[in-house]
Amino acid sequence: MKTMNYHKYTAYPAVGIANRSWPDQTITKAPIWSSVDLRDGNQALPVPMNVDEKVAMFQLLVSVGFKEIEVGFPSASATEFAFVRRLIENGLIPDDVTIQVLTQAREHLIRKTFEAIKGARHAIVHLYNSTSRQQREQVFRMNKEEIKEIAVTGTALVRRLKEESGSAGIRFEYSPESFTGTELEYALEVCHAVMDAWGASAQDKIILNLPSTVEMSRPNIYADRIEWFCRNIKERDAVLISVHAHNDRGTAVATAEFAVMAGADRVEGALFGNGERCGNMDIVVMALNLFSQGVDPELDFSDLPRIREVYRKCTRMDIHARQPYAGELVYTAFSGSHQDAISKGMKAHKMSSDGIWDVPYLPIDPGDVGCSYEAIVRINSQSGKGGVAYVLEKDYGIQIPKWMQPDFAEAVQAVADRTGEELSPEEIHSLFHKEYVTLKEPFALKKCHISWDDEEPDRNDEEATIIACVVQMKEQEFRLDAVGNGPVDAFVKGFVAESGIEFSVEDYIEHAIGRSAGALAVAYVRIGCPDGRVSYGAGIDSNISLASIKAIVSALNRLP
Template structure:
């Protein structure tokens, strides 16, 4: 077997950062969020969004609470330009929302970008040029000074066009693209030059976006780079440090979170991680990560199904069923031990004196994101007794006692193993009835009358209850009259005497199914025979005494 040639790759360099402080910090508030769904996300789609789809996505992002939204690359295409104009000319941008537009550091593209945002009250012009060593050497064939000059000249033109527009609401963002592939000292040098040209101050802040354009290292090294940059940038109060993490190594969310701990003020990302290659940092995940730590994410994801539906319709992209928080399967459990723990946690939750969410395996209350408990437990061949019992109780009010749960779970397991598929709650309910309630042979209860001596219901002597019954066992039919300290005791004594079968009732439970006055009763029985056999049964009737007797017949019918 041919081995992978790992020697063709070199480890990413670490950062010399004495006394790094970010590992000891905690995130205590949400960052400034910037959605890049309509630009970075859109350009990664096999079929880019139409103007109408982009409008629908923009309105979704506004409803979620984004205050900064990168709406496109208006100099790149007529569709991009038309969309920005639609937003402005039709007054679709709320006063508290700032649109952001991206442009390369080239004069005709910058001018076209300003044409696109003409009439906007607030806008961020996002200028970028690649500064990485690899791109300097291979793509542009320019040295450090030449690359820095591109950034400086582009910034100067943006400042001049802003002044000419007379719109005070135009702000500036600069990205040394491929920051992760750029030497730290050089990235700082370019950003300082851009700050000088822009005239950055505490009153006229510049956004310096330090993208993980290609994720090249573990998140801690990126955090080191951000802390190093924050320590060494001049006039820190004049700068908003922004991060834009891609997911090439699958750790974009961790990268952004650690970057915040390292000093970043602002985070760019996309819903469900949409973006080039492996995608952008997933804002849904990062925001809800904050939420589960008791931090206001300042974004409203309380209706994830609606957000997911709009996203699917506009982008034609899927959301993975195991996607954190939003996937169709994230609030389900197939494992038996998980199902049992969830069931117990859900029952204990209302008893929490602090009112804090604390359910095993569920770090978030599904209701908080617009989901329900209906799919928490689903049953297949990996399921256990706790999950099976939870399903029946939650959906049908059937509370199988713990001593009977393994017996029914075994029946469910047998069906799941035989079919190899997931069982629906309806199938589980039907199986319970087929296994216990609807058994009609070999024991058939043909008649059963219950009475009390002298009809005195207050009598306490042990033989006050009378049973008259007709029972058929296989080919034989017999009738009996018996006394007992209750209907169940009398019936057991009578059938033992009539049939000669010796058994005892070892466990018994009962409850009403539902809360109405006309609710049915269900009884559960465990019997043990003198020869060592045991059996479980269940009976349902409007009369609890008859339900108990039916449970005895059920257990007799299930004797091995």
């Protein structure tokens, strides 16, 4: 095996923080959410959204409940600028929603940004410049003081343009871009300088966004950085600490959750993790993680199918089938043991009085996010008897008894093994009929008449049921007449006497399919022979007595 050259990489430095408190914290309230779908998510698309698509996405985000939405980088392109102007001029921004616009700390871009938001009732101007060691040394070739001056100069201009606009609804956000690649002490120094330039106070809070622009460490180290920053920032009540996590290491959601535990007030992210490279923190996942713990996410994801549809249409991006909460297969079980556990858990939940969701393998009720139960259990060669039984009961009302489930599961698995394909509920239902209900060889029930002759109906030990049947066996027919203490007993006695085949009914159960007066009945039997052979059968008829006779004939036809 070839060894990968891991020596070219070094470990991300730990934070020297004593008595960290964040691991003991619990998230009991949703953070302030800010969607970056229309900016970071849009600029990462192979085909960026046009203005109409951006409007549709904006309206989706509003309907979900976002109160802060970063709508774009209006100084970067005519499309971005035109979109912001349409939102404002067409009155598409609700009074309780604040749009956010991004700009680099460059004068002409800042001025263009203010042109774009003119007339907006509420807007956040989001200023950024990169502060990381890599960017300072390799890209800008500037020292720390020069980089800090860019941030301070840009902040002062934003403040002056806000005052000139006369709009009290303009707020300010600053991001030391590549915070994860910036020395903590230096990031704090820059943010303090920005706070001073803005004149931040408890009455005019500044948003300090500390992005994991590139995810470079484990989530716990990022949390340490956030806790350190919250401890050391001056005038903590004058700032809102915001985080913006990317997913380069695949742990952006954990990074954001840990950051909130460490003191962050606000979280930026995108639907389904859309964004550059490996994407942004997935707001759907984080919000529903809170939901699953009994915390109000303050966002409405109760109709995920609609949200998926609009997202796909606007972004031309797909959603992975295994995407947490939103993927097409996340409420699906193929494993037999999982299927059985889900089936039993769903039944237990229906009987529960406290209403608390407590179903194995399903962290939330799929119905809470607009997903149906129809695809929870799907059948392939890995499926078990519980899953097969669940499908038949849920979709067709056929409640195969436990003692019969292994027999039918074996038939299902044989088909799945042969085809290598998943079996639909329709195919499973059809197989049930083929295996048990429609069998005509070697025996077929041609006629059957059942009558009762009991002068004392209250007595249960009398052989008062009279049965007269015609049974076809291959090319021949034979008639049987018998008396028993019920249709099953009478038929067995008559059939054994006429055919010479010795057997007895070892298990029997019946139920109605549906609740109407004209509902069909289904009967299930297990028969045993003196030589040890066992067989299972099922019969369906509007007459329960005939259904039971058909079930016995079915079992006889399946004798090995």
